[in-house]
Amino acid sequence: MLKEAAIVKLIFGLKVQHLRQEADLSYQQLSDRTGLAISYLHSIEKGKKYPKSDKIITLAAALETDYDYLVSLEPSKKLRPIVELLRSDFLKIFPLETFGISTTKLIELLLQAPEKVNAFISTVIKITRNFNMQGEDFYKAALRSYQDLHDNYFPEIEQATQDFRRQYQLADDRKLDIPTLEQLLLEVYDVKVDRVYLASHPTLKHLRSVFLPKQGILYLGPDLNFAQERFLLAKEIGFQNLNETERPLETRMLEIESFEKLLSNFRASYFSVALLLPEPVIVGYLQEMTRWQRWRGEEVLRWLAESELTSEMLLQRMANILPHHFGVKQLFFLRFFTDHGMQKYIVTKEMHLSQLHDPHANQLDEHYCRRWISIRLIRRLKAQQGLEATTAEPIVGAQISRYWDTPNAYFCLAMAKPTRENADNSSSVTIGLLLNDQLRDTFPFLADPALVTKDVHTTCERCAILDCGARAAPPVFLQRQRRRQSSRKALADMQKTP
Numbered sequence: 001m002l003k004e005a006a007i008v009k010l011i012f013g014l015k016v017q018h019l020r021q022e023a024d025l026s027y028q029q030l031s032d033r034t035g036l037a038i039s040y041l042h043s044i045e046k047g048k049k050y051p052k053s054d055k056i057i058t059l060a061a062a063l064e065t066d067y068d069y070l071v072s073l074e075p076s077k078k079l080r081p082i083v084e085l086l087r088s089d090f091l092k093i094f095p096l097e098t099f100g101i102s103t104t105k106l107i108e109l110l111l112q113a114p115e116k117v118n119a120f121i122s123t124v125i126k127i128t129r130n131f132n133m134q135g136e137d138f139y140k141a142a143l144r145s146y147q148d149l150h151d152n153y154f155p156e157i158e159q160a161t162q163d164f165r166r167q168y169q170l171a172d173d174r175k176l177d178i179p180t181l182e183q184l185l186l187e188v189y190d191v192k193v194d195r196v197y198l199a200s201h202p203t204l205k206h207l208r209s210v211f212l213p214k215q216g217i218l219y220l221g222p223d224l225n226f227a228q229e230r231f232l233l234a235k236e237i238g239f240q241n242l243n244e245t246e247r248p249l250e251t252r253m254l255e256i257e258s259f260e261k262l263l264s265n266f267r268a269s270y271f272s273v274a275l276l277l278p279e280p281v282i283v284g285y286l287q288e289m290t291r292w293q294r295w296r297g298e299e300v301l302r303w304l305a306e307s308e309l310t311s312e313m314l315l316q317r318m319a320n321i322l323p324h325h326f327g328v329k330q331l332f333f334l335r336f337f338t339d340h341g342m343q344k345y346i347v348t349k350e351m352h353l354s355q356l357h358d359p360h361a362n363q364l365d366e367h368y369c370r371r372w373i374s375i376r377l378i379r380r381l382k383a384q385q386g387l388e389a390t391t392a393e394p395i396v397g398a399q400i401s402r403y404w405d406t407p408n409a410y411f412c413l414a415m416a417k418p419t420r421e422n423a424d425n426s427s428s429v430t431i432g433l434l435l436n437d438q439l440r441d442t443f444p445f446l447a448d449p450a451l452v453t454k455d456v457h458t459t460c461e462r463c464a465i466l467d468c469g470a471r472a473a474p475p476v477f478l479q480r481q482r483r484r485q486s487s488r489k490a491l492a493d494m495q496k497t498p
Helices: 004-022 027-034 038-045 053-062 067-071 080-087 089-093 103-111 115-130 135-149 155-167 178-189 226-241 259-276 279-289 297-307 311-326 373-387 437-442 476-496
Strands: 192-194 209-212 217-220 331-338 346-353 395-403 409-418 426-434 453-456
Touching (some): 004 067, 135 259, 178 192, 226 259, 297 395, 297 409, 311 346, 373 395
Antiparallel strands (some): 395 409
């Protein structure tokens, strides 16, 4: 992530490099004119050094420019798109180093680019502003790309959890209960747990947890279920074990201030679920699934009860293990939320491996396809709640989703439950696996004729399925497209008229 001081150095270096190249001066010639070492000039142009005033005066004279121009942050017209990119939120917040990208090399490539590339950069910046994309949008997108880059499997964290269990003689098949986790936090990391403070403060009790390093206290919020409390205790062990110093202190994060904090939160969460559901155990579950001849949703609920996790943790753990151990790398994960009225469904978490799969979040104000298992399951949950007492127990469902007008189909496994904060609200989590020959060979139950198959689309506004029966809005986007096509055809016919 670029700091302001680094941006100032880079802008200065860009100006020096551009002026030297415009004057057709080699490094040796500029060195002869200024008395500055070639290595020092290299460091200036790469944004590593910022010279003192006397040297800037010397450079300005040698490059036949003004001192004020060199030290100002205003660039020439040719450099303006690159400098705007440097000063934009994108490079200030995007964690280039996390992806192994050198800022210096990126700038060098941009300097060699033609004007069309500079125009493209300007366009990206304008899109960012017009769509009001904030730092959080970039951070979340960067994290999703980071997960994709690693196939959502992190061997060093898996190893850390195995080492932790081994060190404290915790067998893989041993479930870690709350007293054990609390005792480990206290004895290993000198962290105490407080379950009173947040509950007694109305403005804080919505938080699930807060950690205060100076006091060495982990404060837990009220109304946590057993699985949530286990997760938060194990997550704090993760923060401590992985030595995550640049970390958020509250769950859920009130503000995503930096990518480093978001990544730290992800790593500790990964550690938590890997500690609670060790790699050999979840691999065993999935190997069992490879022997099913028919879909057995009741077994998934059994795994959920046996592992004492939330439905989201279980499906996220599957998304860790499937790519690495089973070669299933074309997958997505989605979490939906809706309130008691069920008029709007919101994607609150999203991950795609290998490509941007369908379904995916649509930031426009449109209605997600009601044929998705993610939404159908929420509606089934609400129907059940209308017939019986409200339950916090999740329900499970699966379907083959064929995406309209594409060659793609997915096996989608979803789980839905009421939310912790308000039982009238609901959420669902879904893992989708791209159907191909390898997947069918891996999971024979995909040939089960009882497994529901549905044609689906992204949003109602873009859907051409005429006999939908679940449409929540007319296909206005599609209708607009068809009107334009008709207009273009009519114009083409006009041109053919003699």
